[in-house]
Amino acid sequence: MDIDWEDVGWERLGDGVGRRRLPVWDATAGVVVGDESVFLYDTGATLREGAELRTQIQSLVGGRRVTHIALSHPHFDHVLGTAAFSGARVYGAVGVDQLLVRDRDVLREDAVRHGVAPSEAALATDVLVPPKHVVCGEWTLDLGGRQVLLANAGPGHSGHDLVALVPRTAAEPEIVFCGDLVEESGEPQAGPDSIPGRWPAALDRLLALGGDDAVYVPGHGAAVDAAFVRAQRDELARRFGVS
Numbered sequence: 001m002d003i004d005w006e007d008v009g010w011e012r013l014g015d016g017v018g019r020r021r022l023p024v025w026d027a028t029a030g031v032v033v034g035d036e037s038v039f040l041y042d043t044g045a046t047l048r049e050g051a052e053l054r055t056q057i058q059s060l061v062g063g064r065r066v067t068h069i070a071l072s073h074p075h076f077d078h079v080l081g082t083a084a085f086s087g088a089r090v091y092g093a094v095g096v097d098q099l100l101v102r103d104r105d106v107l108r109e110d111a112v113r114h115g116v117a118p119s120e121a122a123l124a125t126d127v128l129v130p131p132k133h134v135v136c137g138e139w140t141l142d143l144g145g146r147q148v149l150l151a152n153a154g155p156g157h158s159g160h161d162l163v164a165l166v167p168r169t170a171a172e173p174e175i176v177f178c179g180d181l182v183e184e185s186g187e188p189q190a191g192p193d194s195i196p197g198r199w200p201a202a203l204d205r206l207l208a209l210g211g212d213d214a215v216y217v218p219g220h221g222a223a224v225d226a227a228f229v230r231a232q233r234d235e236l237a238r239r240f241g242v243s
Contacts, residue, residue: 008056011223014172016146019217020056022049024115025077026185026220029053030177031060032166034143037067040088041164041177042219043081045111046120047127050081068141070150071131072179072219073158074099074193076111080124091139092131093152093160100130135162151209155195156202157181157188157219165209174214181206182229184221188236196240203233 005012010020016033022044030041038061043050057066066085071092072078079100082090092100100107104125111121133139139150147167154161157180166175181202183189190196210216212226237243 005060008059010056010060013175013215013217013223014166015169017166017175018060019177019223020053021221022077027077028177028217028219030164030217031057031066032143032146032148032164033061034146036144037141038064039068039070039141039143039148039164040066040085041070042072042078042179043069043085045077045080046116047081047084047124048120050084053081054084068143068148070148070162070164070177071096072163072177073154073161074103074107075158075180075191076107076114076116076121076124078179078219080107080111080116080121080128082129083124083127089133090129090131091133091135091141091150091162093154093162094134094136096160096162097130097132097134099160100128104128149209151205153181153205153209154198154202156199157190158193159195161202163206163209165214168213174210175217176206176210176214177217178206178219178229180219182216182218182224182232184218184224184228186220188232190240196236197242199240200233200237200242203229203236207233 108125149165164177
């Protein structure tokens with residue numbers, strides 16, 4: 001698949017696999033292109049960001065629409081663009097569907113506190129699309145000639161952390177979209193909904209899923225290797241006093 005990702009601001013990670021580092025909060029949006037379907041991991045911080053992602057992805061895949069979306073966790077910079085993708089199937093870790101309905105005001109206030117314009121935050125939360133497909137353990141999506149494995153790897157950074165594994169091919173290693181279980185551009189952030197005592201175990205699950213040779217794509221920052229994830233896991237264990 002010959003796609004010039006860089007022309008639209010994307011980083012090519014593999015054949016039909018790429019990511020965009022969104023402005024302001026440096027959040028990752030990832031895409032996997034199959035023969036029949038297009039998968040998106042996280043949707044940005046506003047409807048405007050979601051619409052920009054939609055336009056860019058369509059330019060990469062010949063006008064095709066995103067068909068499947070996975071939300072890594074229920075924080076504003078990863079979910080508020082979802083409504084820009086009409087008709088897509090939305091997946092999340094079990095429980096996140098109810099949380100996004102119950103805590104819309106909390107999400108809106110958090111977005112405004114971090115610099116989203118109040119009008120943009122209100123619009124995005126008013127039309128927010130919660131997942132209709134919830135992942136308890138693992139769920140494999142068949143995109144046609146390409147699969148994506150969704151895994152409920154948390155809790156850790158939040159109570160509802162969903163990761164996405166793109167299996168290896170003959171020429172390329174596994175690619176793991178980690179959400180904010182892994183961060184590269186700054187220290188991992190433990191907010192009020194994090195579960196610090198279980199975060200290291202979540203990274204153990206992540207490493208078991210991807211293995212030593214995978215490319216790990218953080219929720220914020222540059223792609224890293226297993227050694228980076230393992231070191232971050234050990235630092236979190238020290239920081240939070242768990243083994």
